[in-house]
Amino acid sequence: METSEPLVTITAPTGRELRRWRRYLAEERAEAQTYRALAARRTGEEREILLGLAEAEGRHAQHWIDLLGDQVGRPARVDLSTRILIFLAKHFGSVFVLALAQRAEDRSPYATDAHATDAMAADEMIHAEVVRGLAERGRNRLSGTFRAAVFGANDGLVSNLALVLGIAASGVSNHTILLTGLAGLLAGALSMGAGEYVSVRSQRELLEASTPSPEAGAAVPALDVDANELALVYRARGMTPVEADVRAAEVLAGAALAEARLDGVDEHEAVGNGLSAALSSFCFFASGAIIPVLPFLFGMSGYPAIAVSAVLVGLALLGTGAVVGLLSGAPPLKRALRQLAIGYGAAAVTYVLGLLFGASGG
Known part of the structure; x- marks a missing residue:
């Protein structure tokens, strides 16, 4: 007795789905353009991070291109807020633009869209955190x-x-x-x-009263290796006894004498x-x-x-x-x-x- 293979029916996308996919494609392209514009106004690590985000948005755009196939059609028009964001990114590139980009990432609908992959939804959440981190850098630079x-x-x-x-x-x-x-x-x-x-x-x-004294740092090389209070300095600044002993041993061994600083505290935010x-x-x-x-x-x-x-x-x-x-x-x-x-x-x-x-x- 012959068994027939189960029939797989592939339903064509509805007009509403096509319009939604085209909108997603336009938004992904716009976001990639925004990140490239921001990257053009930056150097070093921040530039690399922004270009990485633009590349990721390009992967998401390709997903919608693959779904649309030969029905990509004319590029959909993004909303006014996105066009303004691109303009600001090109001409200003400030922390305010990053804050707006962060909010755009937070509003991603992929988590509830059946045609977006789980990886894409996760990407958008991570993108929001990346932009949040870059925006935080900018906020910290504000005096x-x-x-x-x-x-x-x-x-x-x-x-x-x-x-x-x-x-x-x-x-x-x-x-x-x-x-x-x-x-x-x-x-x-x-x-x-x-x-x-x-x-x-x-x-x-x-803050100045809490900053380690340069004179105390200069005295480090003269400390008695067998009996000294250097570890107590680090414990007073928040380290555990084990961490303080290790740090003191490193300093006395010459591993950190290039700076000879009594570190162990976080850098203070600039107060202007x-x-x-x-x-x-x-x-x-x-x-x-x-x-x-x-x-x-x-x-x-x-x-x-x-x-x-x-x-x-x-x-x-x-x-x-x-x-x-x-x-x-x-x-x-x-x-x-x-x-x-x-x-x-x-x-x-x-x-x-x-x-x-x-x-x-x-």
């Missing part, structure tokens, strides 16, 4: 001065908007509102600058220069604090001035919130809206208080 600038501008926006709206709601004259706003700007900027200077200087002094951080904080607080005052400075008054002031500050808060979101690796839009809600919330409270005091004073 304390830049961080002081971002947060200084945000503080100026919120505090002076609240001050100006609170005073305006009490019904005082336009001249009084303007003087109050400028006084708040100057007082806040000076306070921020002084506080930033003290903070950075104090942090640097604390105190004076430059203070100046940056002063200027950016002032640049933020001047925005709520602008309508009154140009002669507007009453509700129109209040509305214009609130709108201008709202736009600025959205911008600073998005920047903070990118720096922290969080969704920029979510952080921007949160910043807007916090700023408007503070302003609303002071505005209501101004109305109450204005009514009771009248």
Whole structure:
């Protein structure tokens, strides 16, 4: 009795599947282009890492080409955010672009798509971690001065908007509102600058106090090999007794005398220069604090001035919130809206208080 081979039916892809595969192909090509553009603006290890990511995206693109076969068709058009990302990568290549690329990798749909392989889904997760690591390098390279600038501008926006709206709601004259706003700007900027200077200087002094002394390192060659306290130095800096003994033996044996450093602690993150951080904080607080005052400075008054002031500050808060979101690796839009809600919330409270005091004073 003859047995027949089971029939294998191969179903043709649906139109929806073809469109999805073409979109995936376009996205993979766009991501590869983004990484190549970023690599062109870098050297050394980072360049090699980015080119490796571009090569991996090329493998993923080939998977969709193989599935599509002779139905590849015209290249699908990627969305606006991806086109913007490519443009930014070509012309700027900053940590912000890496943060956006990280979020794009995090949104990969391959884990739930039956036509993407498990390896591809795993690749995308690893790609996100690689980009996260590169973005973290960029964030660490941002000095304390830049961080002081971002947060200084945000503080100026919120505090002076609240001050100006609170005073305006009490019904005082336009001249009084303007003087109050400028006084708040100057007082806040000076306070921020002084506080930033003290903070950075104090942090640097604390780090310097924890840094091993060069004189102590120079004394290492003269230590008694049989009885010395070098191992205690390493134990005091966090090593286990065994690790400290091994490290001390290496140093005394000459394995690390080229540097003769009492190491054993992690490198400290750069905290920036105190004076430059203070100046940056002063200027950016002032640049933020001047925005709520602008309508009154140009002669507007009453509700129109209040509305214009609130709108201008709202736009600025959205911008600073998005920047903070990118720096922290969080969704920029979510952080921007949160910043807007916090700023408007503070302003609303002071505005209501101004109305109450204005009514009771009248």
